[in-house]
Amino acid sequence: MKIINPATEEVIDQVKEYSSEDVRSIYLELLNGQKIWHDIPLSERVKAIEKFGELIKESVEELAATLTAEMGKPIKQARNEILGAHNRIEFFAKQTEKWLKEEWNSKSGKTKEKTVYEPLGVIGNISAWNYPYNVGYNVFIPALICGNAVFYKPSEHATLTGLKIEKLMHQAGVPENVFKAVTGGKTTGEALLKIPLNGYFFTGSYHTGQKIASEVAPKMVSLQMELGGKDPLYVTDDVEDIAKNAAMAVEGKFYNAGQSCCAVERIYVHEKIYNRFVDEFVKVVELLRVGDPTREDTDMGPLARKEQLDFLLFQVNDALDKGARLLTGDESLESKGNYFEPTVLTDVNHHMSLMVDETFGPLVGIQKVEDDEEAIALMNNTSFGLTAAVFSSNENRAKNILDQVNAGTVYWNCCDRVSPTSPWSGRKNSGLGSTLSHQGIRAFVQPKAYHLRG
Ligand code: NAD
Numbered sequence: 001m002k003i004i005n006p007a008t009e010e011v012i013d014q015v016k017e018y019s020s021e022d023v024r025s026i027y028l029e030l031l032n033g034q035k036i037w038h039d040i041p042l043s044e045r046v047k048a049i050e051k052f053g054e055l056i057k058e059s060v061e062e063l064a065a066t067l068t069a070e071m072g073k074p075i076k077q078a079r080n081e082i083l084g085a086h087n088r089i090e091f092f093a094k095q096t097e098k099w100l101k102e103e104w105n106s107k108s109g110k111t112k113e114k115t116v117y118e119p120l121g122v123i124g125n126i127s128a129w130n131y132p133y134n135v136g137y138n139v140f141i142p143a144l145i146c147g148n149a150v151f152y153k154p155s156e157h158a159t160l161t162g163l164k165i166e167k168l169m170h171q172a173g174v175p176e177n178v179f180k181a182v183t184g185g186k187t188t189g190e191a192l193l194k195i196p197l198n199g200y201f202f203t204g205s206y207h208t209g210q211k212i213a214s215e216v217a218p219k220m221v222s223l224q225m226e227l228g229g230k231d232p233l234y235v236t237d238d239v240e241d242i243a244k245n246a247a248m249a250v251e252g253k254f255y256n257a258g259q260s261c262c263a264v265e266r267i268y269v270h271e272k273i274y275n276r277f278v279d280e281f282v283k284v285v286e287l288l289r290v291g292d293p294t295r296e297d298t299d300m301g302p303l304a305r306k307e308q309l310d311f312l313l314f315q316v317n318d319a320l321d322k323g324a325r326l327l328t329g330d331e332s333l334e335s336k337g338n339y340f341e342p343t344v345l346t347d348v349n350h351h352m353s354l355m356v357d358e359t360f361g362p363l364v365g366i367q368k369v370e371d372d373e374e375a376i377a378l379m380n381n382t383s384f385g386l387t388a389a390v391f392s393s394n395e396n397r398a399k400n401i402l403d404q405v406n407a408g409t410v411y412w413n414c415c416d417r418v419s420p421t422s423p424w425s426g427r428k429n430s431g432l433g434s435t436l437s438h439q440g441i442r443a444f445v446q447p448k449a450y451h452l453r454g
Pocket of ligand 1: 126127128129130131135153154155156184185186187188189190193203204205206207208209211212225226227228229260261262358360386426430431
């Protein structure tokens with residue numbers, strides 16, 4: 001499998017694409033490894049993961065350069081992701097013991113009852129490329145601490161990163177037959193579905209998630225899905241500093257070239273401030289520096305996947321055909337690489353793909369609304385339910401709106417944010433189950449109830 005740099009379109013490496021046979025024999029190794037790993041005291045497992053975290057921090061420059069080269073993330077953002085993800089390691093290292101402790105349900109009477117938490121066994125982690133550290137850590141860090149073995153399939157667009165993670169994991173003391181990365185694309189992912197893993201933890205698109213869910217369902221094992229979104233932001237008419245709010249919205253939309261599951265995907269603005277907000281928003285967008293992702297001052301690099309360029313153009317043309325207005329962007333960039341200019345459209349509505357289908361790129365529509373009621377209805381008019389944000393200086397008003405929005409995470413005066421202490425879960429087509437927080441620890445164990453009479 002060729003690894004192509006999305007900025008230069010040059011082949012930077014070539015890796016093995018694992019076959020079904022490879023996957024089956026690795027599974028047998030992991031099966032053996034898991035039994036031994038589970039018997040190691042939890043504190044030793046935590047130590048190995050902490051060591052992994054240290055090794056990652058020590059190698060940050062090399063790892064960031066790799067991530068930038070294979071998926072086009074600006075080097076500053078690559079470094080931020082790698083160092084920022086460390087808070088997940090700290091969280092799971094500190095919290096897991098508390099959530100795995102046996103619990104006495106009934107100690108009095110003739111029959112005593114307790115619950116213990118056992119690891120699932122060998123789990124599969126089929127992962128995405130946009131934040132390979134963040135989304136990977138959400139799964140394999142707690143899974144390993146809880147005593148599972150992990151069959152890790154990094155995305156084909158973050159393969160070299162996945163291999164480096166594997167190397168450092170082994171160097172940190174996690175045995176080779178406990179954490180194994182297999183490289184490849186769709187076919188390798190499908191091979192993981194054919195073996196009897198004890199749980200499947202997937203991060204990726206709804207389309208792939210749906211296929212995986214239907215394949216895994218008859219196995220009756222744990223299944224978790226972190227999928228896409230069409231996350232709305234509503235800016236009310238009471239925001240005090242329109243320029244500041246517009247800048248926050250630009251950051252929430254265009255960070256990582258809009259390739260974040262929780263990026264702002266559509267914006268609704270109260271009619272009283274609509275024109276001023278749009279002007280400020282476009283001003284900031286036009287300041288974004290698009291270009292070579294290895295440069296320290298680049299805000300936006302190329303898109304990771306070439307085929308996404310066509311989809312973004314489709315969304316622009318579909319919106320323009322239906323009456324939208326292009327305020328900035330959409331000039332074809334002549335240079336080599338998967339570049340797409342930051343693009344803003346207004347006069348948009350929900351008949352346009354741009355406002356209902358996940359964009360996953362540097363393109364956004366801004367729609368005018370009359371009042372909070374209309375905003376709430378539009379925010380909920382989606383098949384997704386990952387996050388939703390409200391910018392307002394009135395806490396009660398914001399809370400009242402967010403209470404009515406059907407999403408796994410809601411933000412007041414912030415957006416595009418994930419924290420290890422809070423559950424990360426998508427509703428509707430955005431996912432199934434929850435990672436992070438204590439729920440993202442319990443996701444990797446199964447309860448066993450003891451009824452003890454003696
Ligand atoms: P994708 O669905 O194309 O691929 C995800 C993974 O699935 C890759 O490793 C791929 O090789 C594998 N795969 C593809 N087809 C498969 C099949 N038939 N069987 C088994 N495995 C298969 O998604 P992507 O492009 O890597 O990621 C982008 C998507 O992920 C976006 O929709 C984004 O919103 C979502 N995402 C969600 C979260 C979240 O936390 N909710 C986080 C990051 C990304």
